[in-house]
Amino acid sequence: METEIYEVLIVGGGVSGAALFYELSYYTDLSKIALLEKYSEIAMLNSNATANSQTIHCGDIETNYTLDKAKHVQRTAKMIEKYCLQHGYENKIMFKHQKMAIGIGYDECRFMTKRYEEFKVLYPYLELYNKEDLEKIEPALIFDEKGRGRNEEIVGVGAKDQYTTANFKALSDSFIENAKLNKEIQADVFFDAQVSKIEKKDGIFHLETKDGRHFQAKMVIANAGAHSLFLAHQMGYGLDYGQLPMAGSFYKAHKRILVGKVYMVQNPKLPFAALHGDPDITLDDHTRFGPTALVLPKLERFRKGTYLDFFKTLRLDMNIVRIFVNLLKDKDIRNYILRNFLFEVPYLGKRAFLKDARKIIPSLQAEDIEYAKGFGGVRGQILDKTNQKLMLGEASIDTGEGIIFNMTPSPGATSCLGNAQRDVEKICAYLGKTFDAARFDQDLVEEDTHA
């Protein structure tokens, strides 16, 4: 069984690999595909519900997105919504919450009001909330512990009736289950299958797993999260990239303080999402705050090892050193990095974090929150050695030789179906197979978001 030649092998069973597995089985005429996952279950790393912020980032309240970027993410975010509606996953995998981004103080309030005017063309449901509105719909933003109202000016821009939240682990599981329902394709999943070596011989890829299993395929897609670049480097690809793992942690409160998701205005210099608070869909009546951003010398959070893998994928040289020096020259970035280290320190971290979280919820007290142990993940940020800069967002190395490596920091979970579509088209072109674009569009693409 294991020595047969698959048309496509996917390495990595997070939400990206699972989405691709689903699309290949549903929308192509391929007959034999497989997915190899290192752990014994799907989506145990960054796609797990406890690892990420569970947000369907559709661009309406992400204040660091330009209108163009927003259009792009809106298209892919809508795919998740359409998929979940098609399969009846409302309130099981995908949830509606109120959501908003808030501006505090004169500058941020002007910024948010201007952004609202610009973005409501793309998102007609967006609403602008003043202090009185917020008192009614999200009172924790306004009142302090003594019930006194906030002094500073505040506005919110958001929506009340949109799908905002997904359990990306449950979504990943559903992709695999639904893919396997199609009996016209052999779609195999192998667990505890950590790919340790990939080689191409006579046009066929040979993959070896750590426990000695051997697989063959005509095409390989590495959706191995922070390990995609590690595998690429092993094969001599992507050598002009290094990778900086940025861990994200959370704090949590044992009560429901917020009605919905509340994001803050993003500092455009900082590459990671602004602090936010929201009800956690896996913990009843809890509020989660975060994520923080912490440089961590390993590729997997809460798992043993991967320190050596980090050093290998960093590919430390003078170009990388220059990127770090340039980043640290900026006072805002320097303070941000130090502050995020502090958030991990027992006792002091909580006090420092509380100060930031109180910008959202003025009444929050130290006894209300605790460090959320075991929550968080790693965003592998790509360092572009040629241009000596930290790349923001996702990256994909398409070798044009039958193997693709995908690196998917945030909002990679939201864009899983869109990224998979891009790869399905490439796979079909490479293997001479057919992608049923009409059916795909009908099922998953919202009419007015066609690319």
Ligand SMILES: Cc1cc2nc3c(=O)[nH]c(=O)nc-3n(C[C@H](O)[C@H](O)[C@H](O)COP(=O)(O)OP(=O)(O)OC[C@H]3O[C@@H](n4cnc5c(N)ncnc54)[C@H](O)[C@@H]3O)c2cc1C
């Ligand atoms: C703190 C934090 C908050 C985030 N919040 C959001 C959010 O709100 N919304 C959003 O859209 N995105 C968010 N993200 C990003 C999102 O979690 C990721 O983009 C997404 O989970 C990436 O999915 P993936 O399948 O590409 O990678 P992963 O989920 O990391 O999966 C990779 C898989 O590959 C497997 N693997 C690795 N190496 C091998 C190997 N050698 N052989 C076989 N298998 C292997 C791993 O075991 C794993 O299962 C957040 C990320 C973090 C860290």
